[in-house]
Amino acid sequence: MTVYSLVHLRLVWCCWTLPRWQMNGHKRPLAVWTSATAQWTLKQKKPAELYRIPVSRPPILSGTSLLGKGALSTTSISPKEVMLTSERYGVQRLPFSHVSDSDLTFFEHLIPGRVITDPDELRPFNVDWLQSVRGCSKMLLRPRTAAEVSEILRYCNKRKLAVNPQGGNTGLVGGSVPVFDEIIISTALMNQVISFNSVSGILVCQAGCILENLNQYLEELDFIMPLDLGAKGSCHIGGNVATNAGGLRLLRYGSLRGTVLGLEVVLADGSILNCLASLRKDNTGYDLKQLFIGSEGTLGIITAVSILCPRKPKSVNLVFLGSPFYILIETSGSNSAHDEEKLNNFLEHVMASGLVTDGTVATEDKKIKMLWSLRERITEALTHDxxxxxxxxxxxxxxxxxxxxxxxxxxxxxxxxxxxxxxxxxxxxxxxxxxxxxxxxxxxxxxxxxxxxxxxxxxxxxxxxxxxxxxxxxxxxxKPQEAVLLMQQVKAMLDPKGILNPYKTLPASS
Amino acid sequence: MTVYSLVHLRLVWCCWTLPRWQMNGHKRPLAVWTSATAQWTLKQKKPAELYRIPVSRPPILSGTSLLGKGALSTTSISPKEVMLTSERYGVQRLPFSHVSDSDLTFFEHLIPGRVITDPDELRPFNVDWLQSVRGCSKMLLRPRTAAEVSEILRYCNKRKLAVNPQGGNTGLVGGSVPVFDEIIISTALMNQVISFNSVSGILVCQAGCILENLNQYLEELDFIMPLDLGAKGSCHIGGNVATNAGGLRLLRYGSLRGTVLGLEVVLADGSILNCLASLRKDNTGYDLKQLFIGSEGTLGIITAVSILCPRKPKSVNLVFLGSPFYILIETSGSNSAHDEEKLNNFLEHVMASGLVTDGTVATEDKKIKMLWSLRERITEALTHDxxxxxxxxxxxxxxxxxxxxxxxxxxxxxxxxxxxxxxxxxxxxxxxxxxxxxxxxxxxxxxxxxxxxxxxxxxxxxxxxxxxxxxxxxxxxxKPQEAVLLMQQVKAMLDPKGILNPYKTLPASS
CATH class of the missing domain: 3.30.70.2740 (Alpha-Beta Plaits)
Incomplete structure (x- = not known):
């Protein structure tokens, strides 16, 4: 562990044009400030729970037209009031088939009891976490295995039924909910750990495992997940991989492009691509799994993941520092005395140089979690502004x-x-x-x-x-035009009918 | 730094059924053994130099037929004696055009003075380092820029002239030399560093930079390359990326799939794909550069690389241990006292447990290099057996x-x-x-x-x-059949005429 090398640090820079007390000129010592703000954090809620929060704010978006403008998020609106994406953005539905009674019969026969068509049950799956986009899917399917996903996609591809793969529905860019009536294929019931090798640290699990659950599972075995993010209590590992999630541990353990060792993916035509290798090195042909990492469900549905997990650090320190900015620095290592000595040297250096004027160090788990929650919940806090x-x-x-x-x-x-x-x-x-x-x-x-x-x-x-x-x-x-064209070719090759998560990721081919 | 966590170690396990002295029963203390064997190592030679070593062994492969058997390597044979790949393996030439006088005129006009057609000059570029495969290319081109590579490929694609991209020609599987008369496109003159950012550690350079030169360049700036391998004195970074080279630092810094941040690639039709980003995170569409990492020159020619480089470690220790196996463990960190303490704890533990019976620790650069050379030069040593x-x-x-x-x-x-x-x-x-x-x-x-x-x-x-x-x-x-089929589709999409490094990586589509 070294505090000087960025490569070894999980380091997050937080500067928010600060809440009430600072805007009102209350310049307090940092330690006081952090404990004061602890009250301000809210309990993390899963998306479904969020919809039950009573809200008083009126809808603020009705009647606006935002064609081609995508950055807006609206919050504190009940799901009923979220404007349909198709209306707000003026999108035209592509000529996919509509779900028929015989389709329903097929799916109910295939996965009995796991086909949701009740509008109330469907509602939270049609709206994103930010409550900024809304689809009108009439059917949600909950397969348990890749074989079931394969049967579903083979059928949908033949029938030209569009689908929307969905993990924990915690995405922030409207990728995880339907735009129109796409069939939602939820990974929620594909939530089993397949294997864990405590020599290599390689975890193989189904795509619907919740990130936080995997981390808890691993911690008992003295390992951790190589990624961590604010949505960990809801997000699925399959969704993390499909969106190439970054998060708080990227600096320390690298991106999913390095830590994901294998994937099982169901392609648009229903064929199962088994690249679920558990090897650190494999140079046999092109690395196809990389196509699916970050493809946001537009090239295939990830059904299982093989991922390299680091050892649980024996020693963790968190520093929260202030000068013109606030910064969180987390160190992890195997020897707490060594880590503290390095950290103290670093702190002496930055204090002496005037780079840092104030700060607090946390070593106990509770305080570390509290400080991180300040950072992790900024997204949520902003929705109150x-x-x-x-x-x-x-x-x-x-x-x-x-x-x-x-x-x-x-x-x-x-x-x-x-x-x-x-x-x-x-x-x-x-x-x-x-x-x-x-x-x-x-x-x-x-x-x-x-x-x-x-x-x-x-x-x-x-x-x-x-x-x-x-x-x-x-x-x-x-991205240059050549790259976008090539991406469109890849999409056309893997999903010629365009049924997988349509209206997402790439502009339509011209 | 921790010696217990594999993730933090660059760790190489060496067990060779040992040379003379052990086979003769000379069981010596390890320290003696290592100094004794130091004489046994040879100076690293660049491929071109190797051909000048006088050899007495007669050709051992003439007349054998090895269709479909690929693992054999023959050594200590002068290049004249290396059997043509096409003859040894009974390969049929695909219907590519043959280089004509007007082609020569075109290339000499495009890159004057950098078109090699002299048979003697061409010889080392037609034979691999192991002297196991040999092509009969009649032309080698030495472009300096991506624009020149683009012009070359545009022309070759139109004329249906096959090409063989070549870096340092240090590959071990016959990927880096022509099989027939493919035009060799050498990256040797594309050897400029484009930029280095000492805040982010991101190096951008042309594909023909030699790995060792890059490492030396970086060491002066207090950084190192994230990869290291025995062929470092000859291999090009473009070739490293094209073959997804592993090597000795993979365990410590991860694979090129994580450290390569961007690529510039010229496609078969001559279009330049500029994905030379210098960003740790970029989730704008599919990660196309991953297609080219490890594609062995069959999908495009890499002309520039953006790569994340770690800080040069302040403290390095190397341990060479023996019990049933020999193992080299290198640790790197920022504080030598800390590292030595951890290492001593580890050594005490493995000695006390009986896992290790003998060993030596090196901290000075010369001894570290000497110990590593024992490992790095096994490939070469074996050729003498x-x-x-x-x-x-x-x-x-x-x-x-x-x-x-x-x-x-x-x-x-x-x-x-x-x-x-x-x-x-x-x-x-x-x-x-x-x-x-x-x-x-x-x-x-x-x-x-x-x-x-x-x-x-x-x-x-x-x-x-x-x-x-x-x-x-x-x-x-x-790889399962579905994956191979998909790879063949990717190849057909990016190189429909199949001019890029033909006869390599994938079996022909059925």
Missing amino acids: GCVYKYDLSLPVERLYDLVIDTRARLGKTAKNVVGYGHLGDGNLHLNITAESYSHSLLNAIEPFVYEWTAQYNGSISAEHGLGFKKKHYIQYS | GCVYKYDLSLPVERLYDLVIDTRARLGKTAKNVVGYGHLGDGNLHLNITAESYSHSLLNAIEPFVYEWTAQYNGSISAEHGLGFKKKHYIQYS
Whole structure:
């Protein structure tokens, strides 16, 4: 463990144009501040539970037209009030078949008792976590095995029925819910651990395992998952892989492109692609699994995952530091005395140099969790600030915060807050702009400004959230035309009828 | 740094059924043994130099027919004596065009002075490092830029001229030399560093940079390359990426699938795919660069690479331990006192438990290099033992050595030595079988036995060497038919005329 090398650190940079107390000029010592803010955090809720929160805010989006504008998220709206995606964005339904009675009969025979058609039960699966997009699917299927998914897709492909693969439905770009009446294929019942090898640390499990459950399972065996994110209590590992989730451990353990060793995927025509290898090295042909990592369910449905898991660290330290920014630095190692010595050297260095003016160190689990929750729940906290315009950008580290400053200057008083936080070590900025209510002119002031700014510095307009439904039209800011064309060819090759998660990730071929 | 966690270690397991002194029963203390064997190592030679070594051994392969048998390597043969691949393997030339005078005129106009047609100059580029395969290319092109590669491929694709992309020509599976008269496109003059960012550690360079040169360049800036291998003095980074090279740092810094952040690739039709991003996170569409990593030049020619480089470790320790096996363990960290304390704890533990009976620790650079050279030069050393049958396998760690024992039992006295070494932490076994001379019956005793054994334990028949020419027919031992079919579709999509490195990696579509 070293605190100097970014490669060894899980390091998250948090700067939020700060809540009440700072905006009111209450400059308190950091330790006091952190304990004061602990009350402000809410319990993490699964999506289904969120819909039961009573809300008083009126719908703020009815009547607006946002064709081609994807960044808006609306919150504190009950699901009934979320405008249909098709209406809000003026999307045309593609000529897929409609679900018929004979289709229902087929699926009920195939997976009896696991076909949901009740509108009330379907509701939470049609709306995203941010309550910003809504589909009108009339059927949700809950297969338990890859063989069942295979039968489902073979049938859907033949019938030209569109499908929407869905994990924990925690995505932020509208990729995880239907746009129209796509059949939702939930991975929720594919939730079994298949094997774990405590010599190699390789876990093989079904796609519907919840990330937090896997982590708990592993912790008992002295291992941890190589990824961690705020949605861990709900998100499925299959969805994590399908969206190439980043999160809080990326800096320490690398991306899923390195840690995912194998996948089982069902293709659009129902064929099962078994690349569920549990090997660190395998150079036999092209690495097909990489096509599916980050493809957001548009190329196949991931049904099982083989993933390399690190040992549970014996010693963990968390530092929360403040100067112009707040920063969380977590170290993990095998010897607490060594780690503390290194950390103290680092802290002495940054305090002496004036880089850091204040801070607190946590070693006990409870305090570590509390400090992390401050960071992990910013997304949720922002929803209480009104209407949120969300951006997830990769930028050269040295440019990371300039965009916040430039955006703030550009928007002036038309925005309530311009908030920048994210992952310093990864060069990942979460730019959030809040306003009392939605305004078309504000959106026009933000877009394409933010995308152009990002493209100017060769950044990515989606660092870790993906493109989903909301950002597919902005891909050209980060990828050249040749790349987009090639992606469209890949899509056409793997899913010629386009039944898999349509209207997502890529703009339509011209 | 922790010596207990495999994830943190660069750990190589070496067991060779030992050279002379041990076979003669000279059981010496390890320290003596290592210094004694230091004389035995040879200076690393670049492929071109190797051909100048005078050899006395007569050709051992003339007249044999090995259709579909790919593991044989012959050594100590001068290039003139290496049998043509087409003859030895009975391969049929595909109906590509032949290079004409007007082609020569075109290329000499495009890259004046960088078109090689002299047979003597061409010779080393037609033969692989192991001197086991030989093509008969009549033209080698040395472009300096992606634009030049683009012009070359556009022309070749139109003319249906087959090409063989070549880096340092250090591959072990016959992937880097022509099979017939393919035009060799060398990356040797594309050897410029484009940029290095000392905040992020991201290096962008042309494909023809030699790995060791890059590492030296980075060391001066307090960084290192995330990969290291025995061929570092000759191999090109573009070739490393094209073959998804593993090597000695994989356990510590992960595979190229995680560390390569971007690629510039010229496709078969000459279009330039610029995915040369320098971002840790980028979720804008499918990760196309992964298709080219490990595709062995069959999908495009990599012209530039963006790669994440770790900080140069402040403290490095190397331990060489012996019990039933010899093992090298390298630790790297930021604090030598901490690292030594951890290492001593580990050594006390393994000595007390009886796992290890003898060993030596090295901290100074010279001794570290000397110990590593023992490992790195086994490949070369084996060539002095006669005819070598080479296999590069991934296996579950707990099964790694069983194959050596089983093979030894199976072959009995028909083999001179059955040697197993490799990378314990990666589960990568290099199985080498030596004999005085080539024998068809010995090969039949080895194959398909070794592949079937590997497949039985869900291993990979090529861990890090790739499939190249020699192993393409064995892909089905590690990949299901659906995967091979999909790979063939990918190949057909990206290179419809099949001009890129033909006869390699994939079996022909049926």
